[in-house]
Amino acid sequence: MSDSASPARILIVEDEPKLAQLLADYLTTAGYHTQIVGDGREVVPALKASHFDLMLLDLMLPGRDGLEICKDVRSFSNIAIVMVTARVEEIDRLLGLELGADDYICKPFSPREVVARVKAILRRTPQQAQAQVNSRLSIDEARFKAVLNGQTLDLTPVEFRLLKTLSASPGRVFSRQQLLNTLYEDHRVVTDRTVDSHVKNLRRKLQQAHPGDEMIESIYGVGYRFTL
Incomplete structure (x- = not known):
């Protein structure tokens, strides 16, 4: 870009x-x-x-x-x-x-x-519609498509928004509440532990395309950050 x-x-x-x-x-x-x-x-x-x-x-x-x-x-x-x-x-x-x-x-x-x-x-x-995070991960918001190591990730809308938010700022720590604010377009009221469930599912799908590397780190008492 x-x-x-x-x-x-x-x-x-x-x-x-x-x-x-x-x-x-x-x-x-x-x-x-x-x-x-x-x-x-x-x-x-x-x-x-x-x-x-x-x-x-x-x-x-x-x-x-x-x-x-x-x-x-x-x-x-x-x-x-x-x-x-x-x-x-x-x-x-x-x-x-x-x-x-x-x-x-x-x-x-x-x-x-x-x-x-x-x-x-x-x-x-535009840049916000198509982001090349690095040589291994690309996110295309316009096509609702994320590709890791040449493999298209099968993500739910919530998982896609979660990955987009985290990967846009590698190394930044996001609190659960900050992530919740980006996950649901209808601004529904959910507990912050809902994020944990989505992170777990997203991690599993990332692991399938990129085995042996923990791309979403848990920061105890704070939230999550993305590293790749």
Whole structure:
């Protein structure tokens, strides 16, 4: 995720060197940082090695198919994805979006159109809706999705809000009452021991995806804090 002091980083996945460089030139002129990958097998390693805000993903690639890559990436990352392809059949369009793509651009296209789409998508992907806690945990509030070590966590709404609150401030100790204030949207009256029950369930699910590490610590007489 980027802010005004840090230009967004765009991964351009395109095996036609001239087209890839053309896109890079336009996006760089628009103020973005870019990196080019030309082989489908290099995409996932590139995303795991560095942070990117958006990926322009061609579907026809050597090594791996773009749709397969998109599905794989969505298992561990909430990066914005724009599919770029010469495939215009509706089935590909729908399949691409169902796999988690944010937009779809068909070739031939104007580089200015690509820049406009990128700007629009980054504007509607605010930091509070999609938080990359670190390389192992990502939380996407807009999609109500949390991914740990590449595994999507099966969380209840209360557990999702609990994880979001704790992980947003690693190391901070939250009292039970502070956590209760964030857990129930209807502000129902419950005992603070209710938090203990939710923490227990959340810990169990985190352990399944990240065995042997206690990510939610109990601070005796105070509350809980998140460490990862």
